[in-house]
Amino acid sequence: MGIKKFYVLFFIGLLFSFSLSFGLQYHSFAATPRQTESNLVVRPLDPKRDIEIGIHIENVYNLSLKDKTFNAEGWFWLKWPEAVQEIITKNKIPILEIVELVNQVETWDSNIQLDSNEPELLADGKRLQLVRFSAKFYDDVQNLKRFPFETLELPITLETRPTIFSMADQAISLNPKLGSTGVLGQYAGLNGFGLQGSSLTKSIYAYNTSFGENNGEKGGEFSRVEYTVNYSTEFWPSFYQYIMPWLAVMAMLILAPNLEGKFTELRLAIPSTALLTLVFLQLGTSSDLPKLSYITFIDQLYLFGYIASIVLFALFVWGSNLYETAPAEQQQTVMLKINRIDLIYQISIIAGSGLIAVSAYL
Missing domain, CATH: 1.20.58.390 (Neurotransmitter-gated ion-channel transmembrane domain)
Structure with a gap:
């Protein structure tokens, strides 16, 4: 040649x-971006029907990039006014069914318990309920394009659950008063990753179903709050x-x-x-x-x-x-x-x- x-x-x-x-x-x-909840139009809501919500994520562990799952433990709390309590009492809604952890998986291996048998009645007439949780969650927003120097966003999503709370019915809204401060606890770090803080998204999520309820075409819209724990890869361990x-x-x-x-x-x-x-x-x-x-x-x-x-x-x-x-x-x-x-x-x-x-x- x-x-x-x-x-x-x-x-x-x-x-x-x-x-x-x-x-x-x-x-x-590249992975197709999902339809984010922030793209949906959030209609004006009655503040008298807000449920204030907060969360403290004490521990994050068992991260599996392959299964796209992680475990988390902590507390979340709900605070609601008398108008919401009347709906709960009238419809006999259990306190644990007011909201659900949307991206929770393997419920058989989870533990969600009320901190007290009855909500605490506050001086302003609102009721406060603290809930302890320990569960496995699914992370559907992973982007490993830069692996092994990726960033991770681990979400915990809470959403109103009874269909009577939907936007077309009683229009009960979750309102995270505390923002993203105080969300992360002492053991929220992960080996090999640097903890970068947390973020918060409030939205109305629209399902493409009304769940069998004859309450209008918007019967599948529910209030949602997503707390996200943000991590970045430690450079030198990944490099080596x-x-x-x-x-x-x-x-x-x-x-x-x-x-x-x-x-x-x-x-x-x-x-x-x-x-x-x-x-x-x-x-x-x-x-x-x-x-x-x-x-x-x-x-x-x-x-x-x-x-x-x-x-x-x-x-x-x-x-x-x-x-x-x-x-x-x-x-x-x-x-x-x-x-x-x-x-x-x-x-x-x-x-x-x-x-x-x-x-x-x-």
Whole structure:
């Protein structure tokens, strides 16, 4: 194979790898955004029918990125006026059924208890009820596109439940008076993640059903409050666990061409060994993740590593064949040519690794 033909094939492969990376980055593989509750129109409500709500999340644990679940423990409290109490009494609504934890899963393994048998009657005529909860929750807003340097938003969503509380009936609204302050307790941190605080969303959520109630087309609208605990990945632990092994293999690929072209067997063994190592490293990395509809940051790094390994193997095959078929008096010249191509490969892989890392993260 002539030197010009090799240059053409080499740069076509390099251009293909860059194009593939950028295509995966900007293609619509990213998870489709859900319809957020804030997009819904919240109609004016009667403040006399507000239920004040607050929450204190004492403990967050058992985070599973693969199952998209986490456990949380704490308290939430409800405070309502006499107008709401009349509706509760008239319809014999149990206190625990005034609101529900919407994204709770595996209810058989949860514990939700009233702190007192009866609500406390306050001086202003309102009633206060404290509820203790310990449950597993589902997180449907995970975005692992930048894994292993992702941010996490773990939501706990509360919503009015009896259909009589719907916007088309009694229009009972949840009103988080305390905002997001005081939400997080002493043990709300997670290993490997930095706690970034909490956020709060108040909304009217519209189901696409009226739940069998003949109370108008808006019978499936309920007041909802979502408390979200925000985390970010600790950089250095994630770097050492996920990026350092990839860097070690890429360093081997970059240094491999420094071997003289006459060491044919040794040169050919390095890219194939590196390729297998990258495959097993990626399998280990993805074992902790759910099946995703998009390519993560670490996946794109491994994809570039695969391409670099294959190109290096092809380069060594070409160099070996060129050296073995060259006349004895030309082998020194051929060796210089092989070394020149090796240097081009090394520079290209170093530059390409940086470009891929930046483009994949953005």
